[in-house]
Amino acid sequence: MQDRVLVVGIDGVRLDVLRRLPTPHLDALAADGFLTPVEVDADTPTMSGPCWATVVTGVSVAKHGVWSNNFTGHRLDVFPDFATRLAEKDGSRTFVAAGWQPLMQVRSGGPLFRAPSRSVYIAPAEDTPPAWEECDEQITTAAARVLGEEDMRASFVYLGAPDETAHFLGCGEEYETSIRQADDRLGRLLAAVRSRPSYADERWTVLVVTDHGHADAGGHGGRTTEERTAWLIAAGPGIGAPPPVVRHVDVAAQALVSVGRHPDRHWSLDGRPFAARPHAVLLDMDGTLVDTESLWLRTVRETAPDVDVTHVLGRSVADTAAHLHTRTGADPRTLAADLEARFLAAVRQEATPLPGALDLLDLLAESGIPAALVSASSRPVVDAALDVLGAHRFRTTVAEGETPRTKPASDPYRAAARALGVDPAACLAVEDSPTGVRAAEAAGCRVLAVPSYASIDPAPRRTVLPDLKGIGPGELWTAGL
Numbered sequence: 001m002q003d004r005v006l007v008v009g010i011d012g013v014r015l016d017v018l019r020r021l022p023t024p025h026l027d028a029l030a031a032d033g034f035l036t037p038v039e040v041d042a043d044t045p046t047m048s049g050p051c052w053a054t055v056v057t058g059v060s061v062a063k064h065g066v067w068s069n070n071f072t073g074h075r076l077d078v079f080p081d082f083a084t085r086l087a088e089k090d091g092s093r094t095f096v097a098a099g100w101q102p103l104m105q106v107r108s109g110g111p112l113f114r115a116p117s118r119s120v121y122i123a124p125a126e127d128t129p130p131a132w133e134e135c136d137e138q139i140t141t142a143a144a145r146v147l148g149e150e151d152m153r154a155s156f157v158y159l160g161a162p163d164e165t166a167h168f169l170g171c172g173e174e175y176e177t178s179i180r181q182a183d184d185r186l187g188r189l190l191a192a193v194r195s196r197p198s199y200a201d202e203r204w205t206v207l208v209v210t211d212h213g214h215a216d217a218g219g220h221g222g223r224t225t226e227e228r229t230a231w232l233i234a235a236g237p238g239i240g241a242p243p244p245v246v247r248h249v250d251v252a253a254q255a256l257v258s259v260g261r262h263p264d265r266h267w268s269l270d271g272r273p274f275a276a277r278p279h280a281v282l283l284d285m286d287g288t289l290v291d292t293e294s295l296w297l298r299t300v301r302e303t304a305p306d307v308d309v310t311h312v313l314g315r316s317v318a319d320t321a322a323h324l325h326t327r328t329g330a331d332p333r334t335l336a337a338d339l340e341a342r343f344l345a346a347v348r349q350e351a352t353p354l355p356g357a358l359d360l361l362d363l364l365a366e367s368g369i370p371a372a373l374v375s376a377s378s379r380p381v382v383d384a385a386l387d388v389l390g391a392h393r394f395r396t397t398v399a400e401g402e403t404p405r406t407k408p409a410s411d412p413y414r415a416a417a418r419a420l421g422v423d424p425a426a427c428l429a430v431e432d433s434p435t436g437v438r439a440a441e442a443a444g445c446r447v448l449a450v451p452s453y454a455s456i457d458p459a460p461r462r463t464v465l466p467d468l469k470g471i472g473p474g475e476l477w478t479a480g481l
Contacts, residue, residue, distance in 0.1 A: 022180070
């Protein structure tokens, strides 16, 4: 499956007006995903230039430096738009179509879109609502052809007539008509996407966003609720309910991950995606997929009945033996050999998959997401558990002793990601213990935690669920964001 994203920017559409109008194409997208308010940041002027720059770069005005509709003094060379990033960093085919000059031409300090691989610019014949409607019509026709016929990984299409109509005529009947016409044009863009011969083999994310609202009389640039309230509609793989807060900077971040490009930390983006398909899922074994944590604790407590579980959960046999040595005085090597033998025997005789584990592994296989098993247990114990889980479900496995260090060091997770040929930052790790969570996060992974015997708190890039039951694409795409 090929991942594609289409971002449609409709300039100057008030959320309260949108909600009361019949807009079937926007409504259908919202029903498939979500419609949510977006508040223009307090430091951002409610003007098209600063707002669109924030939308397409994923950084605030303090970074991109676009403070008005004259872009002079910008830093778009350092913080480029998502279409340029994808074209320059990955060699991706990207497309932009717009009729507002600063977005596309070297005038007024522009362009905002510096170097997409394909672009269409059609200026309105004059600065009037009818001329802008005709401009949007031509832009839609040209964009529909490109979207339907050419292989573009990421696209941005700009429709400016609603904003121009509000400027000239206020937020009355003509403004509402212009919004309905923009919805009709969106429908034509979507129809073009769905007409593609390869559409069945593609995963499309569609983001529709406005930059700012309007005062009743038609102007903007102030700080009223009507001017500061924008909105976003999002639909696509893994997109369900919106997060509590969505910002303009999140749009570019989402556009990037929707085509599989997890942002590099050196890009210093301010935005965060709200649904990101993991490039791989790296799963702990003991207490996460297989009910072996209870067997391990029983084995340890046969030697040290009052042991603190935080010192042995997610730890290797050698680490646990070293800890027990401080309590019992027994030789660590003898302790390790005894623990290993008794634990392995218990796993072979008693281990069973935990609820939801096999369903999750099946979901990964159906979604084409590679799975790796990353364990602090020895290879014999891992192999015994694989007999229960099915070794065919994993693209690679990592056991204790197969990396320079084991958990809580990051080595096992880095090794698994390396074996799969993916960036750890684009991976989701599934863990049940604080030790494992530390290892995964040290490697840079997002984390889905399902605590077993020790509590784990939610944190940035970490989601906590009670168990693996009922996990679907939505939970996978949003975990750890």
